[in-house]
Amino acid sequence: xxxxxxxxxxxxTADGMTIDGDRSVTARRLSWVLIVVLSxxxxxxxxxxxxxxxxxxxxxxxxxxxDLSLRDRVVLLDIRAPRVxxxxxxxxxxxxxGAVLQGLFRNPLAxxxxxxxxxxxxxxxxxxxxxxxxLTVAAGLVTWLVPIAAFLGAWITxxxxxxxxxxxxxxxxxxxxxxxxxxxxLAMALTGILVYVADDAQLRDFTFWSMGSLxxxxxxxxxxAAPLILIPLMLSPFLALGLNGLAxxxxxxxxxxxxxxxxxxxxILVVAASTGAAVAVxxxxxxxxxxxxxxxxxxxxPDHKYLLVNxxxxxxxxxxxxDLISRMIIAPSELPIGIVTAVIGAPFFLWxxxxxxxxxxx
Amino acid sequence: MTRVRAKxxxxxxxxxxxxxxxxxxxxQRIVSAGGxxxxxxxxxxxxHRLVARDSTSNHPPQVAALPNIGYxxxxxxxxLLSVSPDLILAEEGAGPPETLEVLAETHIPxxxxxxxxxxxxxxxxxxxxxxxxxxxxxxxxxxxxxxxAIDAATAHSELADQRVxxxxxxxxxxxxxxxxxxxxxxxxxxxxxxxxxxGFQGYxxxxxxxxxxxxxxxxxxxxxxxxxSLTDEEVLKxxxxxxxxxxxxxKLLRMDGxxxxxxxxxxxxxxxxxxAGLRGANG
Numbered sequence: 001x002x003x004x005x006x007x008x009x010x011x012x013t014a015d016g017m018t019i020d021g022d023r024s025v026t027a028r029r030l031s032w033v034l035i036v037v038l039s040x041x042x043x044x045x046x047x048x049x050x051x052x053x054x055x056x057x058x059x060x061x062x063x064x065x066x067d068l069s070l071r072d073r074v075v076l077l078d079i080r081a082p083r084v085x086x087x088x089x090x091x092x093x094x095x096x097x098g099a100v101l102q103g104l105f106r107n108p109l110a111x112x113x114x115x116x117x118x119x120x121x122x123x124x125x126x127x128x129x130x131x132x133x134x135l136t137v138a139a140g141l142v143t144w145l146v147p148i149a150a151f152l153g154a155w156i157t158x159x160x161x162x163x164x165x166x167x168x169x170x171x172x173x174x175x176x177x178x179x180x181x182x183x184x185x186l187a188m189a190l191t192g193i194l195v196y197v198a199d200d201a202q203l204r205d206f207t208f209w210s211m212g213s214l215x216x217x218x219x220x221x222x223x224x225a226a227p228l229i230l231i232p233l234m235l236s237p238f239l240a241l242g243l244n245g246l247a248x249x250x251x252x253x254x255x256x257x258x259x260x261x262x263x264x265x266x267x268i269l270v271v272a273a274s275t276g277a278a279v280a281v282x283x284x285x286x287x288x289x290x291x292x293x294x295x296x297x298x299x300x301x302p303d304h305k306y307l308l309v310n311x312x313x314x315x316x317x318x319x320x321x322x323d324l325i326s327r328m329i330i331a332p333s334e335l336p337i338g339i340v341t342a343v344i345g346a347p348f349f350l351w352x353x354x355x356x357x358x359x360x361x362x
Numbered sequence: 363m364t365r366v367r368a369k370x371x372x373x374x375x376x377x378x379x380x381x382x383x384x385x386x387x388x389x390q391r392i393v394s395a396g397g398x399x400x401x402x403x404x405x406x407x408x409x410h411r412l413v414a415r416d417s418t419s420n421h422p423p424q425v426a427a428l429p430n431i432g433y434x435x436x437x438x439x440x441x442l443l444s445v446s447p448d449l450i451l452a453e454e455g456a457g458p459p460e461t462l463e464v465l466a467e468t469h470i471p472x473x474x475x476x477x478x479x480x481x482x483x484x485x486x487x488x489x490x491x492x493x494x495x496x497x498x499x500x501x502x503x504x505x506x507x508x509x510x511a512i513d514a515a516t517a518h519s520e521l522a523d524q525r526v527x528x529x530x531x532x533x534x535x536x537x538x539x540x541x542x543x544x545x546x547x548x549x550x551x552x553x554x555x556x557x558x559x560x561g562f563q564g565y566x567x568x569x570x571x572x573x574x575x576x577x578x579x580x581x582x583x584x585x586x587x588x589x590x591s592l593t594d595e596e597v598l599k600x601x602x603x604x605x606x607x608x609x610x611x612x613k614l615l616r617m618d619g620x621x622x623x624x625x626x627x628x629x630x631x632x633x634x635x636x637x638a639g640l641r642g643a644n645g
Contacts, residue, residue: 050444071443074468079440143459199564201435201455208436215438216460332414332441333432 027306030299034313038088041317045084045324050331051075078218086217086281087323088316089229091288093278095315096236097271098289099296099307103243104267105173111289112275115268116157116180119187121279124153126194126206133202146209147221147280151228154276157183162268171264173250211336212285214323221281228277232270233312239267240304247302287341288315291349298356318345388496389449389471393442395434396453398626399475400425402491403451405508405627406500414445421620421628439464451494453477477625479548481512484629504627511630516552521640525558526550527578527608530565532592535600539568539576545623550582552629553636570602578608580640584619615639 047055053075058068068076094112101110112118128149135145161183165176195203242263245253254260279285292315296307322340329335393414394400400419403412414429416437431441434453439461442450447470454477456462465472473494475487485505492501528546531538540546541562550557558578559568568576581597594614603609617639621632 049440050438051440052444070468071446074464075440075443078464078467079443143463196566204433204435205458208433213436215436216458218460218463327438327440330430330432332438332444333417333430334436334438334441 021301023301024303024306027300027303027310030296031306031310031313034310034317038313038317038320041320041324042084042088045087045320046076046080048324049075049080049327051079082217082219082222083214083323083327084320085222086214086225087320089222089225090214090278090282090285091315091317091319092233092312093229093274093315094285094288094319095292095311096233096308097275097278099293099304099311100236100239100243100267100271101289102293103239103246103304104264105177106247106249107177108294109290111286112271112279113184113286114177114180115271116161116183116187117154117272117275117279118284119184119191120153120155120157121150121276122153122210122284123157123187123191123194124149124151124280125209125283126191126198127153129202129205129209130194130198143216143218147224150283151276151280153187154279155272157187158268158272158276162265170261171268173264208336209283210338212283212338212341213326213334213336214282214319215327215334217281225277225281229274232274235266236270236308236312237305239263239270240308243267243304283336283338285319285338285341287338287345288318291345292318294349295352298352389447389494391446391448392495393431393445393447393450394419395431395437395450395456396475397421397620398477398487398624399451399453399491401620401624401626401628402488402504403495405488405504406492406495406497408495408497411495413447414442421624437461443468443470449473449494451475451491479543479545479625480552481509481516481629484512484625484627485509487625488627508627508630512552512633515630515633515637516554521554521637522556524555524580524640525576525578525607526555526580526582526640527558527573527576527606528582529592529597530584532597532600536567537573537600537603538565539573540565545625546582548625549622549629549632549636552633553640555580555637555640573602574605576606578606579611580613580615581608582622582636583614583616584622585616 043055051071053072055076058072058076061068097112098110101112101114102108104110105114125146128146132145161176161180162171164179164183165171165173195206198206242253242258242260245256245258246260246263248256250260293307293311296310296314300306300310319337319341322337322344325344326335326337326340390411391413392403392411394403394412395416397416397418397420400412400415401421403409404422404425412428414431415425416431416434418434419425429445431445432438434456436458437456442461442465450465450470450472452472452474454474456474462472473490475490477483477487485508488505488508489501492498492504495501528540528544528550529537530540530546539559540557541559541564542557543563544565547557558576559572581603583592583597597603597614598609598612600609608614615636617632617635621628622636624632
């Protein structure tokens, strides 16, 4: 399942001056478009909600030196703002991790689930939900139990997988894939045991957790999640050149001077930290990690130099938009965001694929 | 400038005070998060003060016209604020905690109503709701009426030899049965009968041999009213159930879920219905 990541490398070696099929200009333009789209989506996310508080009115009032009403302040600052910011973080983390893993595994099906993040996080979350009640924790810690356990679950599973797949300083991607399946199965079995002993309410909590939601976003969660998500995201562009080289195959990448093992270690650390934190605060949100990088490859080519940055922008915009839908569509109730991303995203992705192959002409 | 504004504020405040009288005005925009709480609010005749309800509130039927704020353990903070409540009544265990944290900042009164599966719990629940609604006398009267109905229903039920198996669902031949500390066990015991299952808490899948060992005389099922997901034949032809006294005598009992397990104002009726059903099934 070789991805067409090799294209830009081949083009660049073929010709020095004019590169046939070079889409870097498109990709750069796309970045600007995505920045505009993300800004619009973020502002809409802040301005829209079932409580009907108007962002513009609030800004005008503040400009005139008036105090916001308590209700408006809570809606804008404690509900919408953290959700929108968290949506950006989580969307960017999932999309970039997807892009990095697809490059690393040279497999278009790779997503954070492949390195055990989802299964590990689920295990951690269900463990906290079921066994958390037996612990006596400080009241302020109750809301942290599930995210912390989910992050630890994700991190431990991924690091374990990395250890299993690494021999004499070399990580085998194939072993990682296979061991990942085994570890996921084990984590799911343990999850199953906990689900079995869970009571009705805990079962419901876990079901909702696994469908994802940004509803629990708060400033304190953002402060904790920000370094875990933002630092890996800012480091990810440094992986771009290596991932481009890796598309030629591991041996060839080594020959053109890429430190392959170093690249693998960095890529896995980036993914484990950012996705682990993203899943911990938002629960299971599928689909973003696979679709966003694919859409961008179709639009502007597989060069990771642009792919990673654009994935972050599009992932963020997509998730903030999905969250907006999830909280508006059945207001005053809320739909889990994982349902929204899948119901809207999956058919759209299918349509793009079919159109690309000329099956659907619209 | 500031003086003028202060005066305006004062004028506004006076207007508010005069409009509502000088005492603290009782809440007029109430959100009920819990089916049993909603029933109590209706029984107290205070439904005109209700502005929204959760997804478990389905009785009385007209409650469906109110906005639905979602599942009681997954309340949305902005969704709740969007109906501008001045009082939120929630079942114990409502959440998630993140939403409750945000609500605490808005200073909207949030009252957690204790839950339980016996007579005392129903009475306590009614009194707690009435107190929160500022109608303690009506609450006292309702609590007495409901408590009386429960007493009357439990008084003459002598069904202790009746072993009842409550089946919540049957998926792929797996029987999901009620164990200890469940609403189902609570109502079965109030009706004077015995829960056929022992040894685990909550609703769990029950193995075939455990079903035969439990030897229920009657199988109790929930009837949601709208869809009959589980037919009588399906239950009776289950090999393990067929081997029990209930299966051999085809003794199935169906009751409305919210009536049976709500532990609210209709619990007296639920007990007498269940006892009557058990007696009928017995005879």
